[in-house]
Amino acid sequence: MFSPFMINAWEACTIIAIVAGVVGFFTVLRGSAFAAHALPNGAFAGAAAASLIGANAILGLGVFSLLGAFAIANLSRRARHDVATALAIVAMLGLGSLFLSMTTEYAPEIYSLLFGEVLGIGTNELLPAALIGAVCIAAILFLYRPLMLSSITPDTAEARGIKSHRMELAFLIVIALATTMAVPVVGTLLIFSLLISPAAAARSFTNKPATAMGLSVAFALGMVWLAIALSYTTNLPIGFYVGVLGAVTYAVGRGRAGWRPNRTVSPNQSEPTAPVDALIGPSR
Amino acid sequence: MVRAVGRSSEILAVEGVSVSLSGREILHDVSFRVEGGEFIGLIGSNGAGKTTLLRVILGLVEPTSGQVLIAGKARSRRNPLIGYVPQKIGLDPDMPIRARDLVGLGLDGHRFGVPRPSARRNALIDEMLEAVDATRFAEDRVGNLSGGEQQRIMIAHALISRPRLLLLDEPLANLDIRSEQEVVALVARITAEQQVAVLISAHDMNPLLPVMDRVVYVAAGRVASGTTEEVVSTETLSQLYGHHVDVIHVNDRVLVVAGRENDVHHSVEPNSPRWSA
Amino acid sequence: MMLLSISSSVFEPGFFSSAPVHVALIVGAVVSVVSGVVGTFTVVRGQSFAGHSLADIGTAGGSAAYLIGITPLYGFLAMNLMAAGVMELIGIRRPRGRDLATGIVLGAALGLAALFLYLDTTSSSTTGATVNVLFGSIFTLPPGMVPVIAVLSLVAVGFMLVLYRPLILSSLSPDLAAARGVSVRPIGIGFLVALAIAVSLSAITIGAILSTALLIGPAAIALRLTKRTGHAIVTAAIVGIAATWLGILLAYDSYYWMPSNRAWPVSFIVVTLIFVFYLVVDLAVGRRARPRRSPMVPETG
Numbered sequence: 001m002f003s004p005f006m007i008n009a010w011e012a013c014t015i016i017a018i019v020a021g022v023v024g025f026f027t028v029l030r031g032s033a034f035a036a037h038a039l040p041n042g043a044f045a046g047a048a049a050a051s052l053i054g055a056n057a058i059l060g061l062g063v064f065s066l067l068g069a070f071a072i073a074n075l076s077r078r079a080r081h082d083v084a085t086a087l088a089i090v091a092m093l094g095l096g097s098l099f100l101s102m103t104t105e106y107a108p109e110i111y112s113l114l115f116g117e118v119l120g121i122g123t124n125e126l127l128p129a130a131l132i133g134a135v136c137i138a139a140i141l142f143l144y145r146p147l148m149l150s151s152i153t154p155d156t157a158e159a160r161g162i163k164s165h166r167m168e169l170a171f172l173i174v175i176a177l178a179t180t181m182a183v184p185v186v187g188t189l190l191i192f193s194l195l196i197s198p199a200a201a202a203r204s205f206t207n208k209p210a211t212a213m214g215l216s217v218a219f220a221l222g223m224v225w226l227a228i229a230l231s232y233t234t235n236l237p238i239g240f241y242v243g244v245l246g247a248v249t250y251a252v253g254r255g256r257a258g259w260r261p262n263r264t265v266s267p268n269q270s271e272p273t274a275p276v277d278a279l280i281g282p283s284r
Numbered sequence: 285m286v287r288a289v290g291r292s293s294e295i296l297a298v299e300g301v302s303v304s305l306s307g308r309e310i311l312h313d314v315s316f317r318v319e320g321g322e323f324i325g326l327i328g329s330n331g332a333g334k335t336t337l338l339r340v341i342l343g344l345v346e347p348t349s350g351q352v353l354i355a356g357k358a359r360s361r362r363n364p365l366i367g368y369v370p371q372k373i374g375l376d377p378d379m380p381i382r383a384r385d386l387v388g389l390g391l392d393g394h395r396f397g398v399p400r401p402s403a404r405r406n407a408l409i410d411e412m413l414e415a416v417d418a419t420r421f422a423e424d425r426v427g428n429l430s431g432g433e434q435q436r437i438m439i440a441h442a443l444i445s446r447p448r449l450l451l452l453d454e455p456l457a458n459l460d461i462r463s464e465q466e467v468v469a470l471v472a473r474i475t476a477e478q479q480v481a482v483l484i485s486a487h488d489m490n491p492l493l494p495v496m497d498r499v500v501y502v503a504a505g506r507v508a509s510g511t512t513e514e515v516v517s518t519e520t521l522s523q524l525y526g527h528h529v530d531v532i533h534v535n536d537r538v539l540v541v542a543g544r545e546n547d548v549h550h551s552v553e554p555n556s557p558r559w560s561a
Numbered sequence: 562m563m564l565l566s567i568s569s570s571v572f573e574p575g576f577f578s579s580a581p582v583h584v585a586l587i588v589g590a591v592v593s594v595v596s597g598v599v600g601t602f603t604v605v606r607g608q609s610f611a612g613h614s615l616a617d618i619g620t621a622g623g624s625a626a627y628l629i630g631i632t633p634l635y636g637f638l639a640m641n642l643m644a645a646g647v648m649e650l651i652g653i654r655r656p657r658g659r660d661l662a663t664g665i666v667l668g669a670a671l672g673l674a675a676l677f678l679y680l681d682t683t684s685s686s687t688t689g690a691t692v693n694v695l696f697g698s699i700f701t702l703p704p705g706m707v708p709v710i711a712v713l714s715l716v717a718v719g720f721m722l723v724l725y726r727p728l729i730l731s732s733l734s735p736d737l738a739a740a741r742g743v744s745v746r747p748i749g750i751g752f753l754v755a756l757a758i759a760v761s762l763s764a765i766t767i768g769a770i771l772s773t774a775l776l777i778g779p780a781a782i783a784l785r786l787t788k789r790t791g792h793a794i795v796t797a798a799i800v801g802i803a804a805t806w807l808g809i810l811l812a813y814d815s816y817y818w819m820p821s822n823r824a825w826p827v828s829f830i831v832v833t834l835i836f837v838f839y840l841v842v843d844l845a846v847g848r849r850a851r852p853r854r855s856p857m858v859p860e861t862g
Contacts, residue, residue, distance in 0.1 A: 030657075031656065031660055033663065033664035034610040037614075038613075078843050082610055082660070086609040086773055086777040089613065090771075091836045093832070094770055094832030094833060094836075097768075101825070115674075189671045189675075190668060190671055193668030196665070197665065239671070240675040243668045243673065246665060246672070
């Protein structure tokens with residue numbers, strides 16, 4: 001499986017895993033699992049549109065996922081975050097269904113676009129993918145401090161001049177870029193699994209944020225390498241292994257959390273309840 | 285109690301601020317000042333508008349009229365001179381963030397890039413943790429700390445950047461009496477040491493009586509400010525509320541009690557708010 | 562006279578007599594009502610991700626059903642009920658933790674879907690069917706399914722009616738509910754079961770996209786217009802029916818209006834209608850009613 005044929009796959013997946021680990025750390029911190037699923041999924045419409053006009057499918061996907069990022073960010077200012085994401089994804093998918101209806105063939109590319117293709121990236125596509133990945137990582141490192149503050153204590157962050165909606169938009173754009181570069185290999189439906197599972201598991205192993213991010217990358221690499229190896233040897237789709245290994249990785253994290261002695265939560269501390277404003281009305 | 289005031293310049297001026305939200309007027313023509321190093325209690329019942337007023341000062345809510353001056357200058361987007369401890373802190377126990385990480389973010393969280401660990405930065409964080417008596421849980425996950433411990437971390441987070449004014453939104457709510465006293469003593473001590481002015485909102489002024497320099501009392505959307513003796517009196521508060529209230533002193537505690545139905549209503553306009561000379 | 566000519570251009574020939582249109586209108590209305598009821602609670606409880614995921618997750622079950630030759634709906638349903646159970650099992654009360662659990666289950670289910678689709682020997686037709694569920698709009702229903710759909714709808718709505726009051730209380734404040742003797746966890750599970758059933762039948766009949774759109778959209782619109790749960794449910798159902806029927810009409814007409822008789826898919830039209838309607842209502846209700854808050858925290862102090 002290490003033939004020259006497969007080297008591209010290993011390299012591409014390594015880049016993808018590193019990016020997913022880094023971006024995933026904040027995805028899990030901010031509870032943006034839905035957005036991480038919605039953006040590449042909805043961006044499928046862009047791929048369909050692109051193939052209609054004969055343009056590169058991935059490019060169309062990228063453009064649409066960026067549009068999706070703006071849509072979610074804008075709608076988030078009007079509605080609850082998950083409602084905003086839901087509205088954005090159905091709008092994008094609705095467009096996708098329109099574009100799909102205009103072609104009559106279900107190209108085999110659809111399967112690989114949805115579920116991934118180990119050999120999805122050619123040699124000449126490695127460099128652009130690496131570049132986008134590097135941009136994503138650089139962006140995360142650049143935004144690290146204000147994004148952390150905004151994610152942990154949004155109120156004090158706002159008071160310090162860090163506008164939540166700007167951080168949100170910036171982060172969604174990073175998710176859009178990160179998922180777009182990974183789609184050819186992992187597929188739109190499963191890239192988000194790489195974003196959330198390793199980072200979720202990493203949390204159980206450390207209290208330090210930097211270490212958690214490092215572990216997130218490590219777990220992502222492990223997950224992806226194992227997925228390639230299994231996919232190659234069993235000839236089953238890589239998406240299958242990504243999804244299942246994601247659940248396994250998460251389980252490992254949960255298991256570890258069960259082993260760690262945690263300080264008990266005192267009754268003083270209340271958990272955020274279900275959002276009240278939907279029923280009661282805006283608070284002052 | 286008069287606190288040692290190193291810098292006697294005025295740190296906060298609220299002038300003629302009115303705020304309407306969702307069509308209702310929450311605050312009307314509110315004015316008061318805070319001098320450097322003063323400890324001010326922002327007192328009012330729940331829903332009186334204390335949080336709104338604090339959010340106006342922080343620049344999170346736009347007043348419909350009036351202005352807020354910080355150290356003489358108009359409120360700008362980010363004001364390093366103000367530290368803020370919000371009312372609801374609720375930190376997620378799943379977040380891999382230590383107490384000392386959160387305090388560290390108070391130092392440079394608004395700057396881009398990654399925090400660069402340095403001996404000096406660590407020393408500052410250690411010093412702040414020590415000041416709020418949080419050293420023993422500095423390495424623990426913030427979400428696992430008790431409510432009181434999280435509050436202390438948030439105070440450290442707000443103070444580490446050496447602001448000149450500290451705003452605390454209802455820090456004493458839901459605390460037992462002993463914890464109330466501890467928090468008040470802690471805040472009073474640190475802010476006196478660092479010569480930071482304090483604006484602390486509460487619905488019960490009694491825990492603050494020992495340390496307050498002046499009080500800003502919020503009722504019916506209006507405000508009266510001055511010393512406790514001046515403001516917390518039957519005459520002043522009755523005028524503020526627009527109906528009769530009684531102020532009762534029991535030992536060294538104060539109770540504000542609503543008057544009876546058939547008391548004569550004063551239709552006089554409340555005096556314009558006073559502030560100390 | 563003029564009314565007749567207007568109505569004849571709005572309703573293209575054969576609209577009212579077409580049997581598929583009848584079925585579509587009825588199915589659309591039924592699904593809108595179920596989605597309106599369940600969707601209102603979904604939005605209030607902040608479980609939109611779960612509601613959307615179940616549409617995709619069920620697809621895995623549907624593909625499996627194709628593989629072993631049973632009716633896709635049952636595979637859909639079984640998969641969704643299992644998924645709901647797992648979500649609840651590993652789920653945490655905090656909204657972020659819950660979404661994470663949903664995501665993990667979704668990832669695993671989609672992974673399985675990848676496998677099932679790959680294994681099916683008639684892969685292109687199954688892929689076609691799956692893509693149809695995921696991206697298309699299915700308004701053709703084998704007649705034998707209609708009673709099943711009706712029964713399931715009644716079960717879902719009935720379940721919601723039984724759970725109504727404790728569900729409102731526990732959605733508003735789990736602590737308050739627990740203090741009143743309401744067992745929050747079983748109520749949560751019960752809700753997820755109702756959600757699983759509602760999404761299964763809507764995704765199979767009208768496609769996954771419309772399933773989510775009708776679940777979340779009308780409820781979000783309704784909650785903008787009213788704060789009372791009962792009113793919101795009714796409003797959501799009405800908005801859903803209106804959007805669906807108008808969408809069916811326009812899709813039907815587009816066959817005649819569009820060049821080369823290329824009709825537009827119902828999914829696209831209905832989703833666009835809901836989306837636009839939401840924006841209109843949001844703008845109309847205005848900034849006053851919209852609280853200032855950061856996007857990720859459910860409510861600030």
